[in-house]
Each structure stands twice: as C-alpha cells, then as structure tokens.
Amino acid sequence: MDAIRTEALTKHYRVGFWRPRPYVALDALTLRVGRGDVFGFLGPNGAGKTTTLKLLLQLIYPTSGRADVLGRPVGDVDVRRRIGYLPENPCFYDYLTAEELLEYFASLFGYGPAERRRRVAALLDEVGIGAERRLQLRKFSKGMLQRVGIAQAVINDPEVVFFDEPMSGLDPLGRREIRELVLRMRDRGATVFFSSHVLSDAEALCSRVAILAHGRLVGSGALSDMAAFQVRGWELVVNNLTPAALEHARSLGRIARADALGGSRYALELPLSTPPERILADLAAHGAQPVSLNPLRETLEDFYLRHIAAAPTDRGLGAA
Amino acid sequence: MRRADLKVGPYIVVLLFGGVVALQALHERNGGPPASTSANLLYLRSPEAVERLALSYDSLLADVYWIRTVQHYGGTKLSTDPNKQYDLLYPLLDLTTSLDPRFNVAYYFGAVFLAEPFPGGPGRPDLAIALLEKGLRAQPEKWEFAQAIGFVHYWWLEDYEEAAAWFTRASAFPNAPIWMTPLAATTLAQGGNRQSSRLLWEQFARTAEDEWFRTEARRRLVQLDALDDIDRLRGAAAAFEQRYGAPPMAWSDLQGAGLLRGTPVDPTGTPYRLDAGAITVDPGSPLHPLPTEPARLR
Amino acid sequence: MRIIGHVALNVFKESVRDKVLYNLVVFAVLLIAVSYLLGQLTAGQDVKIIKDLGLAAIATFGLLIAVFIGIGLVWKEVERRSIYSLLSKPIRRHEFVLGKYAGLGLTLLVNVAIMTVAFYAVLAYMNTQFPENVRAAWPAPATDPGMLRAVALVFVELLLVTAIALFFSTFSGPFLAAALTFGLWIIGHFNADLRNFEAVVDSRAAAYAARALYYVLPNFAAFDVKTQVVYALPVPASYVAMTALYGVVYIAMLLTGSVMIFARRDFK
Structure with a gap:
C-alpha cells in the first residue's frame, strides 16, 4: 500500500470578483509515494505545492480527481490520527503558551493528561524549545514558531507527515536540526512528504522527488536518476598550481575553464571525458595540491527556468 | 463532517425553520409578551427628550x-x-408631531379621534385642539388646521360661535378656498343642523390632502346617511307603537303592519338592528359606532 | 462530544486571556457608582432604577461580547491560518463549529452568572438602606428572584445572537457579519411593528412581505420581559419555556446552516 496516492488531482480556483474565471492551481497531478520514503515535493513559489498539501489534508476540496492517504480517502478522521501536518509559515493561538498549544492538540487525539504531558515535554526538548515553553506564543520569533509547528505536526508519532516548507525562517543551525529530525522520523519508519523550493534540502534528505511548475508535474523519480540532474562535469579547486602545469593540462583538453582565485589557487572546470582521478594525479605530479572536487550538475533553479520558459504562462482553463 | 451528513443538512434546516415559524405563530396566538402596564410601553413621554435622543x-x-x-x-x-x-x-x-412637525396626517388623525367620545376614542376635544394649535404654530400657513379646529368646536364641543370664528379665521389665510366664508356664515346661522354637518364633511371629503382623511370623511358622510335612514325607521316604529300600543319587536312586525318592505340595511349592506324598539346600526357594521350628534339634533 | 469540549474550553481560555472578563469590573463599578449617586440625589425610585439599569447592563454587555467575539470565532482562525494545523488533527469540521459555539456560550454563561450575582449583591445592600415602611410600598422586594426569569431569557437571547454572528462569520468578513448581526438584532426588537405594518400600508404586497418577515426574522422582542419583572408583573413559566424553546430551535437551525456552509468551505 502506498502512503500517498493521487489520481489526476485537479484544483481550479475562481478568481476575479465581477467575472470570475477559473484559475488552474493544480492540473491532473498523479503521484505515488511509497511508505517509508522521504519525498521531496519541489517547485518554485506558486507552482501548486501548498495547494497539493491542502488537498491531501482536505483543507480544500478538489475540483476533480482523487487522493488517498494510507489507503483511505483524504478527510477520513481515522487517517488524520495517523498523519501530521506543518503548514507553511505556521501560525497558532498567540494567547497560548507552547506547552498549552501542544497539550490542546494532543487532547484532540484523545491522549490522557499524563500521556499529554509526557509527549509535550519530550517533543519540546526534541525541537529545542527550553524555558520558553512557558511563554505565550505572541512572544515567539518566526524560527521558534517553526519549531513549535514541527512539534505539533509529529505529536501523534504520525505514519505520514506533511511538511510545507519546513526550512523556511530557520537559521543554518535550525535547518540542520530539522534535517536530523526528518532522518530520525525516517528511521522510525515514517513517510515524510515535504515541499521546498530549495534543491539542496531535497538532495540532502530525499530518496525521491517530484517537481512541479505551473500546477503541473514536470519531473519525478530519484534525484540521481533524473536526466536533468546528471553530472555534467567536475569542479576542482587546487593550490600551488603553476602556470606551466595549467597550460599543460589545458593543452591536453582536460580543462574546460580555469578561474584564478588569487595567488596560485584556481577553480578548474573538468569535462566528463576524462576520469577526474587521472587529471588530479597528473596535476599533483606537477606539485599542485587539491582542495576540493565536486560534481557539476544543473541546479533546480536552472531546471525551473527552463520549464517556466517552456510552459504556457496562461493558467486559465482555455489554455489547459 | 462526511458528505453523507451534508445531504441531510438542508432537510434539517427546513424542518427547524418550520419549527421557528410555528413557534412564532404560537407566540402571537398567545398574545406576545405578558402585558406590561401601558405606562411602560412608552418609556419617554417628553417630546424634547425623544428629539434629543433621536439624533439624526x-x-x-x-x-x-x-x-x-x-x-x-x-x-x-x-x-x-x-x-x-x-x-x-x-x-x-x-x-410623532414633535419629531416631524410636518407629519400632517397625525394632526388630522388627532383632530378626528382624540375628540371622539368613549368607546370610539378618549373623548378629549381639548387635546385635539391643542394638537392642531401646535400644528398651526409649526406651519402657520395651513388653513386646514384652522378649519379642523373650527370643526372640533362645531362637532364635539357644539360651540357654533367659536366654530364660525375659526372658519372665519381660516378663510382669511392667503390660500384658503372661497367656500370657507359661506361655511362660516352657515355655521353661525344654522349650527348643529345635519345639513351643515354634511356640508362640512363634504368639504373635507373633497379637499383633504390626505387620502386617509378623505376616506374618513366619506365614511362620516355615509354615517350621516345612516342617521337619515334611522330617523325614517324611527318614524315607522313610532307609527307602529301609536297603532298597537307597543314598540315593534322585530322588523317583521313593521312589515306585517305594512310600514316597511323587506329588512332595512345600512349603506354598507349590513341590516339595521331593532332591539326592544331601539334602532341602531349593527355593531358588526363598518359604520359602528355612529357619531353622537350634537344635542340640538336629537 | 469530547472534541467539542476541548475546542470549547480553548475558546473560553482565549476570552479569559484576551481580558474579556474585564467587562465584569466595568459592570460592577457602574452599578455601585449609580447606586451611590442615586442615594445622593433622590428617594423612592432608587431600587427600581437599579433594577432597570442592572438588567439592561447585563443584556448590553452580553450583547457586545456575543457579537464581537461571535464574529471572530471562525473568521479569526481562518484569517490567522491557525485553522490549518487544527483541521489536520482528528477533528471533524462540525465539531470545530459546534465547539467554538459552545465555548462562547460558556463564556457568556460565566459572564451573565457573575453579573447577576453582583446585581443581586448591590440590590441586597440597597435593601438594607430603607426602612420597612418604604420597602412595603415597592411593587416587588429588592432581591425578587422573579427577575431571574428575565435574566434567563436574556441569556437565551445572547445565545441566539451568538448563533447569528457565527452563521454570518462562516461566509463573510467581520465588519459585514457585525453589521448584519446588529441589524437583525435591531429589527428583531421592532418585530411587533413589523406585524402591524399592514395597518399603515396600502400595498397588499408590502403587507404580506412584512408579515412574512415577522415570522422569519428572529423575534428578539419576545425575549424582553425586563420591565415586567421589575414591576413584578406575572411572567408565566410557560411563557419563559416557550420563548426559550423558540430560541433553541432558531439556534439549532442557524448552527446547522453554519456547519453546512463551513463543511464545504475551501481554506485558501
């Protein structure tokens, strides 16, 4: 059984006050997410990621198509006992403290008072909220609220958890903590479905991704299998590279581009034609010291730009 | 909420709506909230206070x-x-007239009904005149108010001199109709005559600016017709009593004596009542109660 | 039911944290100040005036709470998007709506109860300030328990106002919802005039329309027996029961409508 399954899921909004016309927020999305996957749902802002998540939680009703979570239609209350959701830029009752908010949400799952206290205390520790847990949420920063949001999303040890832009508003330390939390959830066997417009988040975590642009699915699969993200060269940074050695390598056609970084330090772009170890060995023989070697591939941003340029910009029904 | 629940929603709403209307009807049948004393119905009696509280x-x-x-x-x-x-x-x-001094129908309404004696009204011609004088202060150009004051003096107070004096005053208004002067003269000469009453009401029926008042004047004219009818029927009853030594007990007595053909009906088609010799309009008739005529006529 | 209770308690907590109960302080100060001033000014009608004022203040403070919190119950959650995380929990949408309603009902109950206790306390004190022969002339004792009937009907009226506010707020913004709720409240108090409208209009159609509105619009005038209880006029228990039943049926209709609208809504 798939954790999440959608069939031609479509959502039209009516926009405009006087003469409402349909706007295609999501166009026939068909998707499968296996259990235990960490699934990245990628796309630029306005691509339809949040719309999809809201459809999966029945915050909005689809125009057509269907969606199942854990084998049951979305909206089934029993399914909601087994899932969690972090909305984009979450916002909560600012008159409650973090502790009270989580207790309230825990009570909706039917946990008794002792169980509630245990879960809330453990979760707040896990997301790194200390003494602030006794403060009203109106005093919380955006990053702190994001942590509270993550805590409320996993308060019931969900089997499937939906994170809408979980990294937004977090500093680098916070981002790392979230990554660790996602990996811990995966290790527990949970399915994590998260949306992001940042490729590196996905690369670090995801087994599979889907990419959305203009409400349509434009690519899906394992990142490593996707043609658009194949390695198209290497970037090598070296120290102590003599001009002679550089000329020599260049003459052999082993260097596509060289940028001086100051002193005898260079960033070199290597073509795929020669294995990078050979070039490296060659340069090292000339006294150069390697600093780093990284694969070069298309960024998500490049990918979007190509698709946005290719896709029709009118999302009215007429064009669809 | 599941989709299935949604389907019964409209039926529940319709059902409850029926309950609301039924309870409201029951509420009305029971006469609304338990009666409070009438003094409490009007929280503020001072027109000045109400005017201030009314804002705009x-x-x-x-x-x-x-x-x-x-x-x-x-x-x-x-x-x-x-x-x-x-x-x-x-x-x-x-x-009403303090909040809106040009609310003319209120003055006429007061002129007619404040003066009307119990049970048709409170029988306060003095208040009717006070209200009309207030109207005249607010709108000094309205000869109709002066005419109406004269009318109250004529009809209810039976003071024909004062009535004629007011009609004369009314005739002096710049836009007063020309018949006002003869009205004043007739009133003075033959006040209390039903014919002059008829003349007075005919003027109202023709000239009153408010449809309600014209209708009321026409009703009064019909009442005068009914009074004429009753006078004739009383004549017949008197003749009957003279002949048989006892008043007629039913219209059939008069018919048997050849004094009447058929059952007499008032101008609205409701039969007159004959009760132990007394002849009146039926209490169910729109003409009931007939005006109490000035004493001189009886 | 359990879920509705949790939502309701949260609404109550919100109103306490948002200092709604401060109105009780204002109420108490108002009553005490007026009774003190009356003592300085006049004699005779003091207790009646305190009764009139106290009952009117209970109704008015309650009305303000019912309307201004009522319109925010649903709207605020949607506007601040706190509803997103809430509805992803195992809670049905009708449980959310009914819980919100019950929460404000609880807030109103606590408010009205405390105001009523304060009201009777002031009256009990006033009672000690008059000699026996003056008290004998009053139409009703100062702490006449019969006034509770008026308070009970005021409470049902407030619950009806809340249901109206909640209903409007499920599909419109707060300003429109407040205007519509206040509008209905005012029209509902002129209900008797609506019934007799046909006496002053010529058009049959207008008369029928007024008659129809008389049956359809909430009859708030029926809930007002404040004057009667102050004069100790009889307000039969059957009247209180019938009027309360009318209120309850009307509330049930509005809540069903609110739930239906809310269940179909998209939270964009």
Missing part, C-alpha cells in the same frame, strides 16, 4: 411612533375590555 433619525422615529399610534388606536378600539383606555393616543401623536 427623528423622521424615522416619527414614522415608528406613527405606526405605534395607529396600532394603539386600532388595538384599543377593537379591544373588548370595558376598562380600555386610549391614554397613549395623545402622547404618541405629540411625539
């Missing part, structure tokens, strides 16, 4: 008080309670 809504509030006036008068008139009182009629009219 005085016209609107005048309309509300006008509606209450009509309700109060109509409700009291229809009430079968022998102790009924029209005690709010004047305060309500006073409030």
